[in-house]
Amino acid sequence: MSTGAIIVTGGGGGIGRAIAKRLHADGHTVVIADRDQAVAESAASAIGCDLELIDIGDEASVISGVKAVAARHGGLYGVVNNAGIHMQALVVETAVEDWDRIFSVNTRGTFLMSREAARIMAAQQSGQIVNIITKLGFGNPFSSAYLSSKNAIWGLTQCLAIEMASSGVRVxxxxxxHVGPGTGMEKAFRAKAEKLGKSWDDFEADVVATIPLHRWCTPEDVAGGVSWLMGPDTSFVTGELINITGGFQAYASTPSADSVRAAAQRGPTK
Incomplete structure (x- = not known):
């Protein structure tokens, strides 16, 4: 379908793997980018796509990796910035080293991938970048570093969309x-349940109750959105945020203030 390849960062598992699988099924040339060679090789073999070892936290790795993919596949059709990490901690519990680590991967890594892709796409006069962020417009306890890093990516998305529009590049x-069971995010949600003093079953029921469609978001749900953005019907779509939340964004709810207060009073968990 496409000229050039689509790079999917963090494509070895979870949401990234579902995205890579869907785009490959759509007929695109897909390259899984991951720093874990074994994980990347397993996913690429199962899907039938290419791979490139890229550590998005390392500038040299990003520069060389993106250039290698473009050279190998005759350009870049797109980049999906999916790779990210999470942590669960109150602001008063958060060490600056942990804050910096989250931003280094989530925000700085997305910036580096976007910058290098944009340079190649500008020369091509075509391309698209899709950033996987998070629900915006509200806070969430224990998630200050993660939410802040993802909100920053939304700002980057808007700026880059404006800057690249004249080059035929959409961002x-x-x-x-809430993407939970069976993905890397399940660990984060289980940690939050523990901090709130809830069993997993009770926590899961509370989460699902806040979603009008009454189920968790799946990696395949997210992959469907990426497929649409990378498809032929979005030539006039740039600088946009696509919510895939099952209605949660229209009916946002977070743990009760009493639950958060109780967790804070218990102090840091080990």
Whole structure:
């Protein structure tokens, strides 16, 4: 379908793997980018796509990796900035080293990938970048570093969309809803349940109750949104945020203030 390849960062598992699988099924040339060779090789073999070892936290790795993919596949059709990490901690519990680590991967890594892709796409006069961020417009306890890093990516998305429009490059973002069981985010949610003093079953029931469609968001739900943005019907879509939240964004709810207060009073968890 496409000229050039689509790079999917963090494509070895979870949401990234679902995105890579869907785009490959759509007929695109897909390259899984991951720093874990074994994970990347397993996913690429299962899907039938290419891979490139890229550590998005390392500038030299990003520069060389993006250039290598473009050279190998005759350009870049797109980049999906999906790779990211999470942590669960109150602001008063958060060490600056942990804050910097989250921003280094989530925000700086997305910036580096976007910058290098944009340079190649500007020369091509075509291309698209999709950033996987998070639900915007509200806070969430224990998630200050993660939410801040993802909100920053939304700002980057808007700026880059404006800057690259004259080069025929489109830049958009997708905000998934609660993606939990069976993905890397399940660990983060289980940690939050523990901090709130809830069993996993009770916590899961509370989460699902806040979603009008009454189920978790799946990696395949997110992949469907990326597929649409990378498809032929979005030539006039740039600088946009696509919410895939099952209605949560229209009916946002967070743990009760009493639950958060109780967790804070218990102090840091080990």
């Amino acid at each position: 958009n973002a997708i905000a998934p809803g």
